Amino acid sequence: MSMATATTQPAGQTIERENYLNKHYGVGSWLFTTDHKRIALLYLLSITFFFFIGGFFALLIRLELLTPAGDLVQADTYNKLFTMHGQVMVFFFLIPSIPAVLGNFLVPMMIGAKDLAFPRINLLSWYLYIIGGVMMLHCMLTGGVDTGWTFYVPFSTAFSNTKVIEAGLAIFVAGFSSILTGLNFIVTIHRMRAPGMTWSRLPLFIWAHYATSIIQILGTPVIAITLVLVVAERALHLGIFDPKLGGDPLLFQHLFWFYSHPAVYIMILPSMGIVSEIIACFSRKRIFGYGFVAISSISIAVFGFLVWAHHMFVAGISVYAALVFSILSYAVAVPSAVKVFNWTATLYKGSIRYDAPMLYAFGFLGLFTIGGLTGLFLASLGIDMHVHDTYFVIAHFHYIMVGGALMGYLGGMHFWWPKISGKLYPEGWARLAALIVFIGFNLTFFPQFILGYLGMPRRYYQYPPEFQVLNVLSTAGATVLGIGYLLPMMYFLWSMRYGKPAPDNPWNAAGLEWKTSSPPTTFNFEEEPVVTWEAYNYEELDAHPDEEAPSVG
Amino acid sequence: MFDNFPLWPDRASTAAGNVDALFIFLIIVSGLMTGLIFTAVLYFAARYRRQRGVRAEQIEGSTPLELTWSVIPFFVFMAIFAWGAVVYFKSRTPPGDSTEVYVVAKQWMWKLEHAEGQREINELHVPVGRDVKLIMTSQDVIHSFFVPAFRMKQDVVPGRYTVAWFRATKPGTYHLFCTQYCGTQHSGMIGYVIVQEPAQYEAWMSGGSTGPLSATGEKIFAELGCVTCHRTDSQGRGPNLQGVFGKPVQLEDGRSVMADENYIRECILDPGAKRVKGFQPIMPTFQGLVSEEQVNALVAYVKSLAQPGTAAATTKTAAVVSPQDRPEPAHSTGSQVQ
Numbered sequence: 001m002s003m004a005t006a007t008t009q010p011a012g013q014t015i016e017r018e019n020y021l022n023k024h025y026g027v028g029s030w031l032f033t034t035d036h037k038r039i040a041l042l043y044l045l046s047i048t049f050f051f052f053i054g055g056f057f058a059l060l061i062r063l064e065l066l067t068p069a070g071d072l073v074q075a076d077t078y079n080k081l082f083t084m085h086g087q088v089m090v091f092f093f094l095i096p097s098i099p100a101v102l103g104n105f106l107v108p109m110m111i112g113a114k115d116l117a118f119p120r121i122n123l124l125s126w127y128l129y130i131i132g133g134v135m136m137l138h139c140m141l142t143g144g145v146d147t148g149w150t151f152y153v154p155f156s157t158a159f160s161n162t163k164v165i166e167a168g169l170a171i172f173v174a175g176f177s178s179i180l181t182g183l184n185f186i187v188t189i190h191r192m193r194a195p196g197m198t199w200s201r202l203p204l205f206i207w208a209h210y211a212t213s214i215i216q217i218l219g220t221p222v223i224a225i226t227l228v229l230v231v232a233e234r235a236l237h238l239g240i241f242d243p244k245l246g247g248d249p250l251l252f253q254h255l256f257w258f259y260s261h262p263a264v265y266i267m268i269l270p271s272m273g274i275v276s277e278i279i280a281c282f283s284r285k286r287i288f289g290y291g292f293v294a295i296s297s298i299s300i301a302v303f304g305f306l307v308w309a310h311h312m313f314v315a316g317i318s319v320y321a322a323l324v325f326s327i328l329s330y331a332v333a334v335p336s337a338v339k340v341f342n343w344t345a346t347l348y349k350g351s352i353r354y355d356a357p358m359l360y361a362f363g364f365l366g367l368f369t370i371g372g373l374t375g376l377f378l379a380s381l382g383i384d385m386h387v388h389d390t391y392f393v394i395a396h397f398h399y400i401m402v403g404g405a406l407m408g409y410l411g412g413m414h415f416w417w418p419k420i421s422g423k424l425y426p427e428g429w430a431r432l433a434a435l436i437v438f439i440g441f442n443l444t445f446f447p448q449f450i451l452g453y454l455g456m457p458r459r460y461y462q463y464p465p466e467f468q469v470l471n472v473l474s475t476a477g478a479t480v481l482g483i484g485y486l487l488p489m490m491y492f493l494w495s496m497r498y499g500k501p502a503p504d505n506p507w508n509a510a511g512l513e514w515k516t517s518s519p520p521t522t523f524n525f526e527e528e529p530v531v532t533w534e535a536y537n538y539e540e541l542d543a544h545p546d547e548e549a550p551s552v553g
Numbered sequence: 554m555f556d557n558f559p560l561w562p563d564r565a566s567t568a569a570g571n572v573d574a575l576f577i578f579l580i581i582v583s584g585l586m587t588g589l590i591f592t593a594v595l596y597f598a599a600r601y602r603r604q605r606g607v608r609a610e611q612i613e614g615s616t617p618l619e620l621t622w623s624v625i626p627f628f629v630f631m632a633i634f635a636w637g638a639v640v641y642f643k644s645r646t647p648p649g650d651s652t653e654v655y656v657v658a659k660q661w662m663w664k665l666e667h668a669e670g671q672r673e674i675n676e677l678h679v680p681v682g683r684d685v686k687l688i689m690t691s692q693d694v695i696h697s698f699f700v701p702a703f704r705m706k707q708d709v710v711p712g713r714y715t716v717a718w719f720r721a722t723k724p725g726t727y728h729l730f731c732t733q734y735c736g737t738q739h740s741g742m743i744g745y746v747i748v749q750e751p752a753q754y755e756a757w758m759s760g761g762s763t764g765p766l767s768a769t770g771e772k773i774f775a776e777l778g779c780v781t782c783h784r785t786d787s788q789g790r791g792p793n794l795q796g797v798f799g800k801p802v803q804l805e806d807g808r809s810v811m812a813d814e815n816y817i818r819e820c821i822l823d824p825g826a827k828r829v830k831g832f833q834p835i836m837p838t839f840q841g842l843v844s845e846e847q848v849n850a851l852v853a854y855v856k857s858l859a860q861p862g863t864a865a866a867t868t869k870t871a872a873v874v875s876p877q878d879r880p881e882p883a884h885s886t887g888s889q890v891q
């Protein structure tokens with residue numbers, strides 16, 4: 001019944017049908033494409049490139065921290081390394097990662113559309129990203145920047161003698177690509193849903209991207225303006241932030257975190273969307289409490305704008321402001337907790353398989369739980385006074401951004417890889433990689449919680465010797481983690497050539513994207529699909545055991 | 554004391570115990586939550602793994618359950634919030650009769666000046682069992698004053714004072730770290746807080762003072778000509794500064810502000826910002842004419858004028874002070890004001 005619109009293709013067929021990958025050839029057909037799927041791949045290539053640059057910086061940081069003395073690099077070099085690691089990872093990898101790759105690829109297909117609402121703007125957003133990225137690369141190659149990814153004033157405007165302006169403008173430009181993606185998604189989700197695809201039938205992946213897009217549109221302009229003000233003060237000595245010029249340094253922090261706290265949700269919400277899809281599919285169940293999970297995404301997006309000053313509890317804000325921001329931070333923790341409980345409850349009485357995407361989803365659950373709970377520590381005023389700006393914070397946000405967001409991203413890449421590439425990845429290797437990433441991650445970042453509580457400040461390139469043992473553990477973990485990240489890249493590449501051809505719906509998953517061929521044709525659907533079923537109709541899908549998908553790998 | 558592999562930081566201030574207690578509570582709460590979630594996930598994953606012929610049972614959701622697991626965490630969170638707020642509030646409210654130390658941070662060193670006049674660099678000597686209030690500012694970028702053993706941290710911001718306090722409970726030498734990234738030698742901007750028994754501390758104190766900070770301030774007050782306008786009677790062109798500190802001040806624009814350290818500082822560096830009611834706006838700015846240390850001395854002096862007669866009196870006591878005649882506790886030193 002549900003396969004009505006799909007062109008069924010027996011696994012192993014050799015004659016290639018026309019699809020979005022082979023329809024046109026040549027560099028031009030990629031650089032001028034308006035196909036959301038091709039743009040997604042352009043993004044995939046570019047963010048992977050930046051991920052390995054950022055990862056390379058992380059590796060150097062960890063190597064430096066192997067010994068208490070500052071011996072591998074100069075102090076100034078170290079400062080540039082963590083700054084550019086942060087900037088690259090946040091602005092050029094993680095923020096675009098899920099939305100611009102998987103979101104771009106899947107949002108139109110999941111709602112039954114041919115493309116995004118504004119295909120050319122979509123291409124423009126990639127070009128903006130690339131311009132920003134090239135500016136960033138140029139900045140890094142011609143000296144780099146050492147302000148920390150946070151650009152705190154007056155250091156950034158009056159004291160640093162590195163390329164602050166260039167880095168600021170690079171991020172400014174890349175920000176517009178993020179805004180355009182968000183805009184495109186919102187319009188697409190509102191206007192382009194297939195007949196019958198009501199709001200209550202949307203996959204949670206779509207809800208998550210809708211919430212993310214709201215933040216991208218409302219938040220990103222603020223960071224853009226803030227960076228322009230930094231550039232203006234640095235270049236023209238306008239007195240905005242620097243007290244010597246009559247400005248207010250805390251104003252900068254308010255503006256910066258007004259974007260950068262919600263930006264954390266730009267990074268994590270899409271990942272939550274992926275996890276919802278994966279858990280539903282591999283436990284063959286509708287997500288427990290669909291409505292609550294959907295609404296929790298939106299409330300996270302809204303409340304996320306009200307907690308920014310929890311980054312400033314010891315910065316010199318008033319005690320009463322601190323109380324307000326602390327209590328609001330706890331309020332925003334509730335919807336995140338609700339999500340975790342709902343995912344857990346979805347497993348109950350499911351029929352669970354442990355394929356690689358599901359392993360990543362389990363990894364996400366574990367690491368996000370730890371990251372989220374340590375967030376409760378930081379939101380607690382009394383504790384934050386001690387652990388603020390120590391390795392405790394570093395560990396916390398890596399648990400969220402790397403443990404949570406990146407795990408979800410990898411899980412999603414495995415889940416949809418058959419659709420994207422038309423090939424199956426090697427399941428055994430993928431499970432192994434998931435395990436290595438999980439172990440390596442915990443070994444890298446768990447010791448940092450202890451380091452933080454002991455008092456090791458962040459952004460230190462030399463440290464008292466009593467912190468060494470834990471730092472060595474962390475560096476060892478980073479090595480394992482690095483291998484864990486290289487593996488998927490290698491077997492994905494391998495599978496593009498040698499992988500078995502993927503059937504249209506290898507997981508027997510619900511969702512319109514699985515009713516297209518693998519890989520899909522340029523306009524996704526032969527004819528506009530009409531949706532007559534609820535999201536996650538696994539009961540109906542499993543009602544015909546003979547249609548059970550061949551197992552993968 | 555710096556063992557090779559510590560797992561818990563030294564506990565050397567009254568705040569440390571409070572923070573640790575809350576931290577342990579949080580570890581227990583989050584341990585329980587983690588345990589609950591992990592057990593459930595692992596149990597379900599094992600119990601409901603895919604088996605031939607067994608189909609998943611569709612469950613739509615449950616509003617009562619959703620409410621339960623929203624409301625219970627909410628109340629737990631509120632309890633954590635309240636406890637954290639209490640700890641923070643205590644740590645942010647210096648007791649009235651603390652000993653005062655002025656801190657000036659600059660790339661990349663800590664300059665500390667005791668109210669009694671002793672100066673130190675990257676080292677701070679304090680006695681056990683006495684409340685110490687830090688009045689801090691920066692000459693350049695933002696820094697942060699962090700003593701892990703005291704569980705105390707406060708950013709040090711240029712252009713204003715920020716305040717922190719602690720009461721040390723255990724003699725020893727403790728790390729002082731700068732925790733706000735401040736440039737090349739950020740990780741070299743470290744020092745020690747040396748907590749001493751009162752007798753040792755008094756011995757240390759008796760050496761090398763140039764007289765109390767408020768007395769230095771009094772000198773600067775005269776040299777810069779502040780006295781010409783601020784006289785000790787009501788005939789001056791500026792207000793009489795006796796008894797100003799620590800009380801509300803009526804401003805020209807109708808507002809009323811508390812005369813704290815930041816207010817005095819602002820009066821000196823940016824007198825236009827807040828005009829005292831009933832006076833002509835003739836006070837010139839001293840921005841650029843005085844160093845951070847001189848501003849600190851002036852502030853200490855103005856504070857010492859808070860109670861008529863205190864300044865002169867304490868100047869004397871502090872000058873003749875010797876280890877023996879400094880009884881613990883409640884000895885009033887140079888610029889102590891409530």
Ligand code: HEM
Nearest residue numbers: 058061082083086089090094148149401402458459460478
């Ligand atoms: C998605 C991936 C990642 C993101 C978004 C990310 C983000 C960040 C950010 C924003 C900072 C703060 C930079 C600053 O202080 O200005 C940071 C610091 C750091 N990151 Fe990552 N990171 C990622 C992956 C990793 C990985 C895989 C490692 C493991 C080796 C790592 C190790 C570190 C370390 C050790 C620091 C602390 C440097 C210091 O404060 O001295 N990061 N990261």
Ligand SMILES: [Cu+2]
Nearest residue numbers: 261308310311
């Ligand atoms: Cu935040």
Ligand SMILES: [Cu+2]
Nearest residue numbers: 731733735739
């Ligand atoms: Cu510093």
